[in-house]
Amino acid sequence: MPATLLAARTSPDTSAERDLLATLRMTGAERTVALYASDMPTGFSWSRGITPQVIAWVVQGVDRLGFEDVYRSGVEAQHYRVLRLAGQVSTAARRWFRGRFPDRARLDCVEQANAMLTFRLGDYEPVSGYVGDDTFRVYRAYGDDVDEVGV
Numbered sequence: 001m002p003a004t005l006l007a008a009r010t011s012p013d014t015s016a017e018r019d020l021l022a023t024l025r026m027t028g029a030e031r032t033v034a035l036y037a038s039d040m041p042t043g044f045s046w047s048r049g050i051t052p053q054v055i056a057w058v059v060q061g062v063d064r065l066g067f068e069d070v071y072r073s074g075v076e077a078q079h080y081r082v083l084r085l086a087g088q089v090s091t092a093a094r095r096w097f098r099g100r101f102p103d104r105a106r107l108d109c110v111e112q113a114n115a116m117l118t119f120r121l122g123d124y125e126p127v128s129g130y131v132g133d134d135t136f137r138v139y140r141a142y143g144d145d146v147d148e149v150g151v
Contacts, residue, residue: 023058025130032111035054038057071138126140
């Protein structure tokens, strides 16, 4: 029995588990970029039991853009939001944001879906590990692993 408690965690067995882990390790801004690029309908409205489909749309968006683009666009989108809150958005930043997210109605829908997804994923504790694809990966540390990651 004690050996069971000390057993190393294995990698996820199913693609649904892998998709959930990848989505958990992504930032909210990265999920927003991925959802915007996915087939999620612009008029989407959250309903009970839809979480797996939204996760599939996040994965689809990452597959379409590649994780490097999702990562970099997520950083830029988060930076834009901070500038907007501070009232310091430059013309270049506004132009970038409108070029990246031209459909305001779709962006509003995506942000609402991402907020609900974040709420639904709140039941899961994120597990440290890599997120990304074969060309670009980022290590995300959570919990006790945060202080063990070298700078």
